[in-house]
Amino acid sequence: MATKSLKARHKELAETNNQLEILNGGIFQEGELPYFKDKIAEIGQFPLRPNKLEVLQINVGYMCNQVCEHCHVDAGPDRKEIMTKETMIQCLEVIRNTGAHTLDLTGGAPEMNPNFKWFVDEASKAGIQDFIVRSNLTIIRANKKYHDLPQFFKDHNVHVVSSMPHYTRGKTDKQRGAGVFDKSIMALQELNAIGYGKPNSDLRLDLVYNPSGAYLPGDQAALEHDFKIALKEDFGIEFHNLFAITNLPIARFLDYLIASENYEDYMYSLVDAYNPAAVQHVMCTNTISVSWDGWLYDCDFNQMLDLKVASKVKHIKDYNEDLLHERDIIISQHCFGCTAGAGSSCQGTVA
Amino acid sequence: MTNNYYDPADLRKFGKITEWSEELGTKFFNYYNAVFEEGALSAREKSLIALAVAHVVKCPYCIDAYTKDGLQRGITKEEMMEAVHAGAAIESGATLVHGVQMMNKYNKLSM
Ligand code: SF4
Numbered sequence: 492m493a494t495k496s497l498k499a500r501h502k503e504l505a506e507t508n509n510q511l512e513i514l515n516g517g518i519f520q521e522g523e524l525p526y527f528k529d530k531i532a533e534i535g536q537f538p539l540r541p542n543k544l545e546v547l548q549i550n551v552g553y554m555c556n557q558v559c560e561h562c563h564v565d566a567g568p569d570r571k572e573i574m575t576k577e578t579m580i581q582c583l584e585v586i587r588n589t590g591a592h593t594l595d596l597t598g599g600a601p602e603m604n605p606n607f608k609w610f611v612d613e614a615s616k617a618g619i620q621d622f623i624v625r626s627n628l629t630i631i632r633a634n635k636k637y638h639d640l641p642q643f644f645k646d647h648n649v650h651v652v653s654s655m656p657h658y659t660r661g662k663t664d665k666q667r668g669a670g671v672f673d674k675s676i677m678a679l680q681e682l683n684a685i686g687y688g689k690p691n692s693d694l695r696l697d698l699v700y701n702p703s704g705a706y707l708p709g710d711q712a713a714l715e716h717d718f719k720i721a722l723k724e725d726f727g728i729e730f731h732n733l734f735a736i737t738n739l740p741i742a743r744f745l746d747y748l749i750a751s752e753n754y755e756d757y758m759y760s761l762v763d764a765y766n767p768a769a770v771q772h773v774m775c776t777n778t779i780s781v782s783w784d785g786w787l788y789d790c791d792f793n794q795m796l797d798l799k800v801a802s803k804v805k806h807i808k809d810y811n812e813d814l815l816h817e818r819d820i821i822i823s824q825h826c827f828g829c830t831a832g833a834g835s836s837c838q839g840t841v842a
Numbered sequence: 843m844t845n846n847y848y849d850p851a852d853l854r855k856f857g858k859i860t861e862w863s864e865e866l867g868t869k870f871f872n873y874y875n876a877v878f879e880e881g882a883l884s885a886r887e888k889s890l891i892a893l894a895v896a897h898v899v900k901c902p903y904c905i906d907a908y909t910k911d912g913l914q915r916g917i918t919k920e921e922m923m924e925a926v927h928a929g930a931a932i933e934s935g936a937t938l939v940h941g942v943q944m945m946n947k948y949n950k951l952s953m
């Protein structure tokens with residue numbers, strides 16, 4: 492397991508241009524597989540357009556205490572891209588006026604941003620209906636200064652969404668690093684202890700599952716069922732929903748696919764599993780993604796490929812929801828990851 | 843044409859058998875898909891049975907397909923290996939139980 496980001500290792504795929512070249516070339520250019528654009532044109536969905544804005548997703552920085560092999564952010568302890576307080580102030584202005592009902596903070600490990608708590612505190616005053624923080628769980632146990640996070644989340648009525656690759660130690664540690672499983676279990680127990688994830692509790696605790704390898708997630712309901720039984724029986728843990736998310740072929744996951752000679756098969760799997768019904772519900776149709784430095788994107792994946800929104804408004808300082816609504820969404824072949832099977836977004840299956 | 847009897851890429855072309863016999867191919871795939879739906883047995887249980895049988899019939903395509911299917915369903919490698927042993931045990935048992943036939947014949951022919 493690597494301990495540094497692609498960027499710190501100066502790997503070719505740290506450059507987004509190289510990633511896009513792969514996604515646009517090879518089997519797609521040779522016509523073996525169709526372009527995403529052509530597939531959605533078949534159902535009259537090209538250009539892809541946004542529906543009503545529902546989710547404002549803010550990435551407060553790429554620094555993370557983990558270096559997961561499948562990470563589409565290429566996050567890690569060595570990443571220095573961290574949202575400044577100045578950009579946070581610009582975000583708060585938008586949060587206070589947005590029509591979106593959900594605010595979704597992500598990273599990296601968002602908690603590692605030095606102004607994280609201040610930002611959550613301020614943002615929670617805006618009265619957004621659903622305030623999500625994507626927490627990797629281990630951060631809560633990583634350092635004393637994070638031990639009070641469960642209570643902090645509770646005080647701000649934060650909806651915690653956490654990644655949990657498997658309910659067995661072996662699989663989890665292989666994907667996320669040694670000790671991750673035990674720390675995650677401990678963190679989940681702490682969250683349960685203060686009321687998170689209990690049946691009928693308003694303190695929402697959802698888990699995110701990504702496959703740890705070159706295969707697609709199985710049926711979300713079946714996986715949720717297995718996770719619930721196993722975590723309850725083995726550790727007394729409860730949670731609300733499990734979101735099964737397909738790994739998109741970008742950043743470290745793309746690097747892994749190529750290094751393990753799984754890239755072509757994986758792209759075939761994605762295209763084979765293409766589900767036209769999922770297209771109108773992909774994440775970019777109801778989300779705006781904001782990067783650590785305030786740029787605007789159609790989704791977190793486009794952010795990592797540095798594909799900024801195709802709009803006159805490109806930065807949070809000029810934010811204008813009506814103008815953004817007019818844009819066409821930028822797509823490429825990584826988008827097949829969002830339309831495979833039952834479809835996939837940060838909230839799990841979409842169709 | 844490749845020079846090998848088995849090519850992993852051929853698995854992706856399985857559906858093409860329908861092109862040369864639309865009716866039978868379609869019937870087969872409809873039947874196949876219906877078999878693996880949730881029923882009295884769960885889809886997960888059927889996936890493990892398929893993996894065991896794949897080994898017994900020694901079909902490399904099926905082994906690839908049902909290893910991946912198991913991973914997608916969150917089936918662990920311990921569960922998969924136990925399924926393979928279940929298949930192997932039946933297969934070796936099936937060989938060995940013929941030993942009784944051998945013994946019977948031996949006894950019948952011997953004075
Ligand atoms: S997947 Fe999440 S926890 Fe893992 S390195 Fe990336 S941001 Fe961090």
Ligand code: SF4
Binds near residue numbers: 774
């Ligand atoms: S990758 Fe982003 S732009 Fe592409 S379909 Fe998914 S959410 Fe939309």
